[in-house]
Amino acid sequence: MDQVYQQDLSQESPRPGGPFLIQMLFREPTGLPDRDTMLRVLQQHCGRLDCFCHDDKMAGFAALDHMATFQDGSAPVQLMVTACSKISEDLFDPFTRSQMWDCMGERDQILAECRWQIVGVDMLTAALDPLERADLDMDFLEALAGLFPTCAAFYFQNCGKLLKAEEVRGNTITGPDRFIRFGVNARFFNIQGTDDMLVDTLGMSTLFLPDLQYHFHDMDPNWVVGHAYSVASYLLLAGNPIQDGETVDGVLDGAISQEVQWKCQHEGSLIQPPREVLDIFMGEYASGTREN
Incomplete structure (x- = not known):
């Protein structure tokens, strides 16, 4: 029998324009590539970058071609990559799992085998034009797919979509429509x-x-x-x-x-x-x- 879920509109609404989270799932723990490698690959996809931090906890890059403008000035948006960590047992609840249509037949195996994650996240990007942000987030995704060859699957927390890594690496869609494919x-x-x-x-x-x-x-x-x-x-x-x-x-x-x-x-x-x-x-x- 299919699982029955209850309507629940009491939960907190997602914050419009919030960070875009790319969770890379791994079967084994892995480290971050070295600073120069990350900078080189990210710049191939995302344009001019400045690496402002790189240690055993996180790597951070300022995207110099993408400026966020505020009332008191402007600053480049940021692309952050966390170090590898163990996935929480309750990260993927049954309701969320039920809507992972892109790999429904392999969903349970992927989530059972992949117990480690590295997270990519954008910062300050809410100030960008939607088309500019959509392109940058997807350029960031493509860079991450190249930087982490042992990544088995990608989970997009903003929309609840789970895809095998080869689906991301083999993508042929170009431009902002990539966001519709992966971010919606x-x-x-x-x-x-x-x-x-x-x-x-x-x-x-x-x-x-x-x-x-x-x-x-x-x-x-x-x-x-x-x-x-x-x-x-x-x-x-x-x-x-x-x-x-x-x-x-x-x-x-x-x-x-x-x-x-x-x-x-x-x-x-x-x-x-x-x-x-x-x-x-x-x-x-x-x-x-x-x-x-």
């Missing part, structure tokens, strides 16, 4: 006791963009997941232009079509964590009620 997770839920389903995304708030939400019935959820990733990409690339009451092209026979128009409305999420979402009303396939 389309989740799927059956609503107990009904024929209703729910698809939503998690991770868009890192870029101060709304997640997507679909409450529906009688449509292949894989079609809806594909639509969600397409709309998420549009929001990022176009600068979040969709206003309440406007429509987006819907899905007809599995493909996005201008013949079908779905109405959009910003609302609170139906599934945890609580956050603002762009709810997409799927016409004849829509379930539940909307605020307007």
Whole structure:
């Protein structure tokens, strides 16, 4: 029997624009590469850098081509890499595990075997333009994938996505859409006791963009997941232009079509964590009620 999870909107909401966390999972503990190696590889991907710390606990780099501007001045954003540490037994709760769709068949084996982690995190990047930040975070990811060849899997805490390392290293997507691939997770839920389903995304708030939400019935959820990733990409690339009451092209026979128009409305999420979402009303396939 499938595990039943309870709606819980009492938990703390994720902070929009918070740090982007890249957790590299290892089967055996490993050390950080030396300072010069890290600087060389990171600069190949992320542009001009200054290494301001490198010891047995952490390495830190200032990204000189990416400046965060504040009321009292500006400073380069920072890319930090922690030393290897043991993974907490309760890091991946059952609810989080249930939405690791990209490696569902190997999920339990990966998480059982990989008990060590190194974490990459960006700092001050909330001040960047969303497109600039999306590119930098993904450049950072590609650099980390090259620096740590024994990394077995990547876990993206902001969205709950788990991917095998070869999926990251073999990526062919370019530009900001890489963030949609790795930094956004389309989740799927059956609503107990009904024929209703729910698809939503998690991770868009890192870029101060709304997640997507679909409450529906009688449509292949894989079609809806594909639509969600397409709309998420549009929001990022176009600068979040969709206003309440406007429509987006819907899905007809599995493909996005201008013949079908779905109405959009910003609302609170139906599934945890609580956050603002762009709810997409799927016409004849829509379930539940909307605020307007």
